[in-house]
Amino acid sequence: MSEPLAPGSVIGILGGGQLGRMLSVAAARLGYKAHVFEPGAAPAGDVAARVTRAGYDDEAALRAFADSVDVITYEFENIPTAALDVLEAIRPIRPGRTALAVSQDRLIEKAFLRNLGLKTAPYAAVASGREMQAALDAVGAPSILKTRRMGYDGKGQVRISEPDDAMDAWVAMDDAESILEGFVDFSLEVSVIAARGLSGEVVCFDLGENVHRSGILATTTVPAKLPPRLAVDAALMAGKILNALDYVGVMGVELFVTPGQLIVNEIAPRVHNSGHWTQNGCAVDQFEQHIRAVAGWPLGDGKRHSDVEMENLIGNDIDRVPEIAREPHAAIHLYGKAEARPGRKMGHVNRVKPVTR
Amino acid sequence: MSEPLAPGSVIGILGGGQLGRMLSVAAARLGYKAHVFEPGAAPAGDVAARVTRAGYDDEAALRAFADSVDVITYEFENIPTAALDVLEAIRPIRPGRTALAVSQDRLIEKAFLRNLGLKTAPYAAVASGREMQAALDAVGAPSILKTRRMGYDGKGQVRISEPDDAMDAWVAMDDAESILEGFVDFSLEVSVIAARGLSGEVVCFDLGENVHRSGILATTTVPAKLPPRLAVDAALMAGKILNALDYVGVMGVELFVTPGQLIVNEIAPRVHNSGHWTQNGCAVDQFEQHIRAVAGWPLGDGKRHSDVEMENLIGNDIDRVPEIAREPHAAIHLYGKAEARPGRKMGHVNRVKPVTR
Incomplete structure (x- = not known):
């Protein structure tokens, strides 16, 4: 195994939102x-x-950034490919390009998972009105039409409650290449937060149980109410994914729990x-x-x-902080x-x- | 009670060492x-x-700093009085000037504690060779001669093992106003980390048991092995000190545990x-x-x-980090x-x- 990054080295982080913020603090702590x-802001x-404020199309800024750091990581997966090309020529990007390529495109991601022998929701590609109809025939309704690329927190998605909704949904996508996903009848959704080190070791945190509201994560509760056998399955599945990608870093894997199996x-x-x-x-958190x-x-041992x-504070929830500040623990x-x-x-x-x- | 500082407000921190660093992270988290x-660095x-790099004698820099923040706090007590005068005219300093005045001078601190009815080690002021002799007669040996002002982590201190060492010790102080402190025969040293809010509420964390090496804190273990009655006494003593100073913020109170009483x-x-x-x-740490x-x-509830x-990593201890990183928890x-x-x-x-x- 190679030596750890020397003390005082600089970790470049693409993206300055809350995830980049908490990664920055963790980097300092080490x-x-x-x-x-x-x-943006x-x-x-x-x-x-240090912060560089520049666009992902600003090659000079990307180069200067890469030159100033020892390794590059990121807080979001939708980094333009051209920017990655510039950066990767100068410094290593971890997790690597394969993980980004797979997760930037919902269709490729689904195919990747199926190829590993993992279960996913039924799905079909949609790039035209004709394909919309074929996808609907294959996947059925209710289902959900999502853009293949970009989109998060419920954005870039249209729900198809019954077959008649399908064409309106496709029109709403404005010709963006999409994927139709069937609904999964699940009893709960859990997350595995898994990590793979530079030397290939894999560690999982305990499973968290997620509740979403309006397509946005509302709460995660640990431990998840899950049979021990399925918890082991979840860790094995995460390990399979990380190893297949020769992954370095933390990955979030969202799973649906259905009777007897994980999707x-x-x-x-x-x-x-x-x-x-x-x-x-x-003792060691995900950041x-x-x-x-x-x-x-x-x-860390996980x-x-x-x-x-964990409860997310979304929008006006922030007004409840003075009250939450009085809660013990x-x-x-x-x-x-x-x-x-x-x-x-x-x-x-x-x-x-x-x-x- | 007044309103909490508005979100996005700026907290000015005097001192950019590790305490200021961990305070900065806590400020961001809120x-x-x-x-x-x-x-310095x-x-x-x-x-x-933001960082302002300037000396405490740079009035313009102090003014600009104070103008740019909403409230001022600090990571160390030895801030020059003239600098405090400049800052306090512009923004509130918390904890306030009284706490600084008391803790900047070991002699004033001891008198303050005695006036509250608290026990301290025997002590006497030393500002001349003649006073050195009188102090030795009153306090005895072994004892320790310390400068009244400045000094930390064992600096500015000379041990007097037997009476014959006394004059050498005084000479070593180079005429700095000093205090001779008698040794206390204690079974352990504990710390109360106490806090007092703007509205006067006092909260204590659980007691930690300290071990020093070469005058520097080596480890703190929680819980401290202390009879419950003394733990309550310690919290009451800390409360007395904080209230007497109309204190706002966290204070560290080091106590010697002797048979039946706390000093x-x-x-x-x-x-x-x-x-x-x-x-x-x-859930809420001291920072x-x-x-x-x-x-x-x-x-927070403490x-x-x-x-x-807690183990301090001092000097070359840093070389043990790769090994510590493999420890669980x-x-x-x-x-x-x-x-x-x-x-x-x-x-x-x-x-x-x-x-x-």
């Missing part, structure tokens, strides 16, 4: 400096050693909102775990010392965003509870 | 920006929104090394507790969810200092254990 690249800037909903090649509970549940992987450290219920994490808009993630709270086994 | 004032700069060793009007364990033992107080928030053993906190010198605090590790009651 003795590194964070340099954030962000075209950067909440991460408050805790990063992969989606993967995110980065730290994940459903792993925020680890900040107050584990540090990611930096450890990227910097070539041994991984065991939790406490149960945690509540750890508040605010993102320093200037303006609370509906659907905008403003912070989260981790409610810490004695551990159950 | 949605504030940190602006650090530091004459500033490890805090890596995680602060105050010293107080520090700031977050304290012996409170670092709270980062991995409590956030301090920012909460300074920003007018309700205080209850621990885990037992913790070990949370590493490095300060990002460029050079490891003997006696220099480079980081600490919190070993997290299941809680005992």
Whole structure:
């Protein structure tokens, strides 16, 4: 195994949102400096050693950024390919390009997962009205039409409740290449936050149980109410995915739990909102775990010392902070965003509870 | 009670060492920006929104700093009085001037504690060879001669093992006003990390048991092995001190435990090394507790969810980090200092254990 990144090295982070912010703090805690690249406003800037504000089409800025760092990671998967080409010629990008290519495109992601022998929702590609009809015949309704690329937190998605909705949905996509996904009748959704180190070791945090509201994660509760056998299955599935991608870093794997089996909903090649509970549940949280992987450290063990219920503070939820601040055992994490808009993630709270086994 | 500091407000921090660094992260976590004032190299700069590098005699820089922040706090007590005068005319300083005046001078501190009815080591002022002799007659040997002002981590101190050492010790002080302190025959040293909010509420973290090596804190273990009655006494003593100073913020109170009673060793009007364990033992740690107080928030409840053993990484201890990184349940906190010198605090590790009651 290669040596860990030397103390004082600089970790470049693409994206200056809350994930980049919490990664920056973790990098500092391990003795590194964070340099954030962000075209817009950067909440991460408050805790990063340096911020470059430039667009992903600004080649000179990308080059200068890459030259100034020792390794590059990212907080979101939708980084333009041309930017990645510029950066990768100068410094290593971790997790690597394969993980990005797979997760940037929902269709490729589904095919990748199926090829590993993992279960996914039924799906079909849609790039025309004709394909819409064929996809509907194959997948049925209710189902959901999603753009293949971009889209998060429920954006870029249209629900098809009955067959008659299909053509309107396709028109709403404005010709964007899409994928029709069948609904899965699941009893709960869980996340595996898994990590793979530079030397290939894989570690999973305990499973979290997710509840979404309006397509946005509302809460993650750990431990998830899941039979032990399925928890082991989930870790094995995550390991399979990470190994297949020769992955380095933390990945969020969302799973649907159906009677007797687990179905992969989606993967995110980065730290994940459903792993925020680890900040107050584990000695090494997902942000540090990611930096450890990227910097070539041994991984933390992933065991939790406490149960945690993570609640996202979205939009006006931020107004409840003074009240939450009075709760015992509540750890508040605010993102320093200037303006609370509906659907905008403003912070989260981790409610810490004695551990159950 | 006044309103808490508005989201996005700027907290000015005097001092850019590891305490200022961890305060900066806590400020960001509560949605504030940190602006650090530091004459030298500033490890805090890596995680602060802004750093002013200037001396405490640079009035223009002090004014500009004060103008740019909403409230001022500090990571160390030895701030020159003239600088405080400049700052305080522009923005509130929390904790206030009284706490600084008391803790900047060991003699005033001892008198203050005695006036509250608290026990201290026997002591006497020394400002001349003649006073040295009188102090020795009153306090005896073994004892320790310390400068009244400045001095930390065992600096500015000379041990007097037997009466014949006394005059050499005084000469070594180079005419600095000093205090002779008698040794206390204690079974252990504990710290109370206490906080007082803007509205006057007082909260204490659980007591930590300290072990020093070469005058520098080596480990703090929580819980301290102390009879419950004395633990209550310690909290009451801390409350008395904070209330007497109309204190706002976190204070470290070091106590000697002798058979049947507690003796105050010293107080520090700031977050304290012996409170670092709270980062991995409590939902709200000492750094956030301090920012909460300074920003007018309700205080965290101070209850621990885990037992913790904090070990300081001093000088070459930093070379053990790769090995510590492999330990399960070990949370590493490095300060990002460029050079490891003997006696220099480079980081600490919190070993997290299941809680005992």
